[in-house]
Amino acid sequence: MKIYGDxxxxxxxxxxxxxxxxxxxxxxxxxxxxxxxxxxxAYLAINPAxxxxxxxxxxxxxxxxxxxxxxxxxxxxxxxxxxxxxxxRMTEWMYWEQYSHEPYVAVARFHVKYLGKPVxxxxxxxxxxxxxxxxxxxxxxxxQPFLVGGGVTLADVALVAYTRLAHEGGFSLDLYxxxxxxxxxxxxxxxxx
Amino acid sequence: MKIYGDxxxxxxxxxxxxxxxxxxxxxxxxxxxxxxxxxxxAYLAINPAxxxxxxxxxxxxxxxxxxxxxxxxxxxxxxxxxxxxxxxRMTEWMYWEQYSHEPYVAVARFHVKYLGKPVxxxxxxxxxxxxxxxxxxxxxxxxQPFLVGGGVTLADVALVAYTRLAHEGGFSLDLYxxxxxxxxxxxxxxxxx
Numbered sequence: 001m002k003i004y005g006d007x008x009x010x011x012x013x014x015x016x017x018x019x020x021x022x023x024x025x026x027x028x029x030x031x032x033x034x035x036x037x038x039x040x041x042a043y044l045a046i047n048p049a050x051x052x053x054x055x056x057x058x059x060x061x062x063x064x065x066x067x068x069x070x071x072x073x074x075x076x077x078x079x080x081x082x083x084x085x086x087x088x089r090m091t092e093w094m095y096w097e098q099y100s101h102e103p104y105v106a107v108a109r110f111h112v113k114y115l116g117k118p119v120x121x122x123x124x125x126x127x128x129x130x131x132x133x134x135x136x137x138x139x140x141x142x143x144q145p146f147l148v149g150g151g152v153t154l155a156d157v158a159l160v161a162y163t164r165l166a167h168e169g170g171f172s173l174d175l176y177x178x179x180x181x182x183x184x185x186x187x188x189x190x191x192x193x
Numbered sequence: 194m195k196i197y198g199d200x201x202x203x204x205x206x207x208x209x210x211x212x213x214x215x216x217x218x219x220x221x222x223x224x225x226x227x228x229x230x231x232x233x234x235a236y237l238a239i240n241p242a243x244x245x246x247x248x249x250x251x252x253x254x255x256x257x258x259x260x261x262x263x264x265x266x267x268x269x270x271x272x273x274x275x276x277x278x279x280x281x282r283m284t285e286w287m288y289w290e291q292y293s294h295e296p297y298v299a300v301a302r303f304h305v306k307y308l309g310k311p312v313x314x315x316x317x318x319x320x321x322x323x324x325x326x327x328x329x330x331x332x333x334x335x336x337q338p339f340l341v342g343g344g345v346t347l348a349d350v351a352l353v354a355y356t357r358l359a360h361e362g363g364f365s366l367d368l369y370x371x372x373x374x375x376x377x378x379x380x381x382x383x384x385x386x
Contacts, residue, residue, distance in 0.1 A: 048332060049293060059283050065288040072281035087264035088256050097260040099291045100242060136242060 001026040005053040010161030011066040012053040018070040067094045090148045093155035106128035106162040108169030119170035141178040152189040160186040194219040198246040204248040204259040211263040214252040260287045262279040283341045286348035297323035300302030301362030333338035336372040345382040
């Protein structure tokens, strides 16, 4: 398997962590989005949406969208709950991540860390909605070690990716102690360094 | 099962169409988001994110996120391909829908149809990215009847919801003939009127 990804991108790292956790071998091909490498004709032939990550499976077929890729890779593993309702709650968190968390928490980080914008000049909406997303996680983690059930699942993989880097976009995890403790727990479970 | 949804919302209708297609009985509880009904204390107790739709399953447990709900409801049915790669491509389209289609195509429609904004005053980004999403579908549908494989799947359910109403946000499906023909095909397959 080949993983085309930008190692600055949490979406790409989700795929790496999942493959590493499952002991799947792969070749990592670095695509620097800031250098326009996700918009070349060669890359668009692999992923017409021009987004990273994309994987090329061993049989040569492509697959994109980080959460779709990790779901495919983890099928039948402990990262996906066997119980249908738990599996549905995991999926619920993963869609919520892409719709209500990543567009604020990750985008704020991208503006600050990669485009050099001061936090004070960010669109207020990014900080407001990103903060609301972190609070939603804080509430969801009350009294439980992981987002769904007793062990680490793809919901944790998907959400830890940008949550652990939220401070780079101007958020303080000190305001969300359950989230902060969960980040450390997920990093340990996935061996993220 | 109870479905809490706003019948103006494509995200909510996805759940209705899937339940209808599968012959699942349910009670529909209308939540008018324009009247703030998704932000009441009673609704937030069901869905802390304050988003529609949410379903309450027969055993009383809640589930949110339209694409997570329809995945749960359709497990084991013909709406989800048996082949693992086809299933992954379906999921890829569904995440793409929430990240790269709905935030433009559905949001443009919301501003025009429900907030009364003239199309000419929409943020240019909405029309530009919405148009790019429709073009991406046009390319993906070249020479095939549905988004994945030979039959209707959840990818079609998820993407038809706002694509069929794109004209209400200032897009013309006449520019995307394969998409236009696909909309009619999916409406027929799902018996959407």
